[in-house]
């Protein structure tokens with residue numbers, strides 16, 4: 001029959017913050033898009049029974065490293081993403097302006113995962129853990145901007161890591177200005193890594209423009225903490241948020257502290273986006289994946305709807321894709337995550353080796369990518 005859909009996700013609790021939906025709904029997919037939402041949606045070639053599960057827009061991980069075999073950080077997107085509900089993975093600066101086309105050709109184009117990327121201000125990106133801007137010939141605002149503009153299908157903007165020693169003796173404030181110049185030249189956002197910076201956070205974020213992104217916003221290192229000596233969020237962070245700067249988690253191996261996160265949220269400053277910073281050195285813990293990172297915020301007291309929103313709708317807006325990604329309205333991309341909210345006792349560890357005993361955990365049960373069933377399992381994703 002004419003209106004038969006390709007995939008029907010039935011009986012789940014649909015949470016679609018963009019459309020204000022939190023209710024039991026079926027979702028039908030056809031020709032790679034959401035074709036209907038509601039009840040009694042007719043026949044389907046394939047059905048996912050999502051009873052007891054959450055049906056949410058395909059997760060968008062705003063901070064990942066997927067340039068496998070070129071960077072020490074790179075993981076295989078198509079191994080991790082299907083089983084964790086991440087349909088869009090945003091590589092943040094693993095490739096730089098010298099080797100960006102390699103990321104496109106050898107990773108983005110052959111992957112089933114939708115991959116977008118920020119281009120590193122360092123031409124070589126992140127081949128190794130440290131020192132990507134020690135050789136100053138690697139640092140070029142004009143070349144970085146050119147690489148962003150030359151790859152409009154995949155490149156979102158500029159990435160720079162500002163930590164002690166990234167440019168040898170170079171002052172991080174000077175490197176930031178070069179990064180801003182690159183982002184101004186291509187008229188795209190700048191994502192700034194602020195963990196382990198040896199200057200106060202205010203010296204960095206006061207220069208950021210609307211749409212720029214502070215990643216590792218709740219890291220636990222000094223002197224660049226978002227929390228001051230009184231336990232409050234610094235005024236420059238509030239001012240940055242007011243003018244449209246985005247504060248992203250980027251959990252990572254060393255960049256997320258429960259203590260900082262708690263203090264910020266108690267002060268009324270939740271993160272805008274929840275991302276994993278998944279890479280080789282944290283995929284076996286403490287990060288594991290994006291649903292585990294989201295679970296940490298649930299157990300810090302953030303509501304389920306707010307957690308889902310920060311891994312779907314909010315990152316979709318940050319990457320200027322809120323028209324087709326991050327929601328499940330009719331016509332949206334056919335990217336869906338089916339998650340189970342497990343209850344029990346779960347040990348969840350931050351980057352400071354602090355363990356939170358959580359009562360809830362999000363686990364992916366199925367994922368749909370481009371309107372087709374991508375992965376389905378009733379077993380635990382890990383642990």
Ligand SMILES: [Zn+2]
Nearest residue numbers: 063092252277
């Ligand atoms: Zn990272």
